[in-house]
Amino acid sequence: MTTTATTTTTYRRTYFGLWMGSGLLFGALIAAGYPLVGVGAFALGALAATALQHRSPTLFDERDTTIFQEAGANTIAVVGMVSAVFFPTMTALWALDVLAWPLWLAHLGWFVTGLFAIWGLALAVARLRR
Secondary structure (H helix, E strand, O other): OOHHHHHHHHHHHHHHHHHHHHHHHHHHHHHOOOHHHHHHHHHHHHHHHHHHHHHOOOOOOHHHHHHHHHHHHHHHHHHHHHHHHHHHHHHHHHHOOOOOOOHHHHHHHHHHHHHHHHHHHHHHHHHHHO
16 A cells, blocks of 8 residues: 555544544533533534645545445435335324324424425536536
């Protein structure tokens, strides 16, 4: 393995570790009752990962772009299919008084709506650019 490949691998592992570590620390500190400390820890990890990305000239290449595009498409497809079954089913069960509609589910519905709104906007921008 060449020095460049080793350096790129090290950068990628560090980048991934910073994002994962900051996310886990964020959740752990919130659970421990320190939400603002969690926000600060996440912000530091995110800034460090972003700085590393800009410092590394070869952190991501065209292979990564293809992989990211496929992963994004699969994520949107799975969330879309699950939502298309889950939300109408929950609505029907709620209408039949079988289940209550919990507040967290309403928040989840708004999140999914926002996700697809952002995706639709990104899709429109991508089509305009071609």
